[in-house]
Amino acid sequence: MAREQDKAWRTVRRFIFFLITSILILLFILWRVDNQRVERFRFALIDQIIPNSSFFLSPISKLVKMVSDFQSYSQLYQKNQDLKRELQKMKGWKETALQLEQKNTQLSILNNVKLSPNLSWVTGEVLADSGSPFSKSILLNIGMRDGVKDGYAATDGFGLIGRISGVGEKTSRVLFLTDVSSSIPVVIRTNGERGLVIGDNTQNPILSFIETPKNIKAGMRIVTSGEGKVLPPDLLLGNVALDTDGTLRVILAADFNSLKYLRVLINPDQEIPQEPGKLIIN
Amino acid sequence: MHLKNIESSITQKLVFICLSFVLTILLMTPISILAPNQPFPDLLTCFIFAFFISNKLNVPISGVFLVSLLADFLWFRPLGLFTFFMVLGIELIRWHLQTRNSISFLLEITYFSLFFVIISLCVSIVEFIMAIPTAHYSFSINFVIFTLLTYPATSVLVRFFHTQKRSKYES
Numbered sequence: 442m443a444r445e446q447d448k449a450w451r452t453v454r455r456f457i458f459f460l461i462t463s464i465l466i467l468l469f470i471l472w473r474v475d476n477q478r479v480e481r482f483r484f485a486l487i488d489q490i491i492p493n494s495s496f497f498l499s500p501i502s503k504l505v506k507m508v509s510d511f512q513s514y515s516q517l518y519q520k521n522q523d524l525k526r527e528l529q530k531m532k533g534w535k536e537t538a539l540q541l542e543q544k545n546t547q548l549s550i551l552n553n554v555k556l557s558p559n560l561s562w563v564t565g566e567v568l569a570d571s572g573s574p575f576s577k578s579i580l581l582n583i584g585m586r587d588g589v590k591d592g593y594a595a596t597d598g599f600g601l602i603g604r605i606s607g608v609g610e611k612t613s614r615v616l617f618l619t620d621v622s623s624s625i626p627v628v629i630r631t632n633g634e635r636g637l638v639i640g641d642n643t644q645n646p647i648l649s650f651i652e653t654p655k656n657i658k659a660g661m662r663i664v665t666s667g668e669g670k671v672l673p674p675d676l677l678l679g680n681v682a683l684d685t686d687g688t689l690r691v692i693l694a695a696d697f698n699s700l701k702y703l704r705v706l707i708n709p710d711q712e713i714p715q716e717p718g719k720l721i722i723n
Numbered sequence: 724m725h726l727k728n729i730e731s732s733i734t735q736k737l738v739f740i741c742l743s744f745v746l747t748i749l750l751m752t753p754i755s756i757l758a759p760n761q762p763f764p765d766l767l768t769c770f771i772f773a774f775f776i777s778n779k780l781n782v783p784i785s786g787v788f789l790v791s792l793l794a795d796f797l798w799f800r801p802l803g804l805f806t807f808f809m810v811l812g813i814e815l816i817r818w819h820l821q822t823r824n825s826i827s828f829l830l831e832i833t834y835f836s837l838f839f840v841i842i843s844l845c846v847s848i849v850e851f852i853m854a855i856p857t858a859h860y861s862f863s864i865n866f867v868i869f870t871l872l873t874y875p876a877t878s879v880l881v882r883f884f885h886t887q888k889r890s891k892y893e894s
Contacts, residue, residue: 502753642862
């Protein structure tokens with residue numbers, strides 16, 4: 442009797458095992474074939490889980506913040522000295538900026554430049570770090586209901602952080618410039634060379650596809666070129682740097698270490714990819 | 724007595740699923756957004772494996788499936804890929820250890836090392852074949868090494884938890 446029961450139980454277990462593995466294989470194939478629909482389902486699930494789990498996340502974030510605040514107190518004197526030095530430098534830069542602003546206004550008037558009145562933004566709070574070891578992205582608490590769409594640029598006030606790659610009703614995912622599946626068309630401010638900034642999961646993405654790399658020098662400013670009409674042009678990415686092995690990299694202007702709020706640029710004029718799943722590779 | 728055992732088994736299964744769920748969410752806490760130079764270890768896999776080794780009967784395949792699939796969804800992993808190899812690996816080890824009630828700590832670490840290295844390799848191969856972008860191989864190797872280094876600590880914690888539970892039930 443016991444042996445028969447055991448045999449029956451083993452059969453049930455085997456059946457469950459085959460059922461689960463079949464479901465997983467089918468799910469993976471479905472994800473590869475019909476990425477768009479599956480990603481939409483993923484976002485519907487995230488919409489339900491993450492905003493309702495903030496009571497889990499916020500105590501830990503606060504605890505970590507307290508520890509880092511405490512650590513920063515111990516370096517207060519050094520920081521004060523650094524800030525004084527920075528302030529001195531900034532005073533010089535302020536003067537330069539004021540002069541440049543005047544010059545820019547004059548030139549804009551001369552050229553009859555009209556800035557897009559449609560460009561606006563919406564600010565979102567960082568909800569969760571959705572990046573796995575192989576994917577660098579975050580979730581924001583703004584989504585379709587706030588007018589966010591796939592492909593919109595996300596900045597932190599200093600520079601470009603990434604672009605929206607997947608939108609739910611209440612949440613949206615920002616794919617970082619540093620992510621391995623991120624490629625942004627850029628232009629070097631100084632000489633107009635065009636290229637691509639490609640993420641490789643390090644803090645400094647690679648600057649690639651430059652026509653004449655020997656013309657590129659460390660420190661040159663990089664901005665978005667606006668090619669492909671997904672990201673608006675002239676958004677600051679950072680400066681060129683040269684790696685020890687000679688690879689051109691980008692020192693990003695955005696401060697990735699203190700991201701709490703992000704600004705998503707809403708530009709109705711820009712071309713939104715009709716198949717958002719195509720933006721999401723993994 | 725039998726009823727008490729069933730009650731304990733259900734509690735253990737619930738504890739496994741709840742703790743895994745909490746861990747999945749906690750690992751998403753936006754502590755440091757900065758792209759790290761070194762990857763963060765896969766604590767969820769460590770936890771699932773450690774819980775499974777110390778209590779094989781109360782870690783059902785359906786539980787592993789649910790927890791790992793949820794992580795696939797929330798962590799933007801390729802859906803079903805890691806979970807598939809995870810379920811396969813866990814069942815293979817369950818079959819291999821079916822006659823043994825407990826194994827030594829050293830053997831457990833050896834099993835986990837083999838399990839995780841093979842899973843990571845299989846996932847990387849499938850991702851390569853299916854042209855899914857992945858991180859640089861040095862990053863993947865570091866990820867495996869950090870996870871392997873984290874496992875002993877996770878295992879000790881889970882063993883401690885089980886010892887406490889057992890002594891509570893026995894008393």
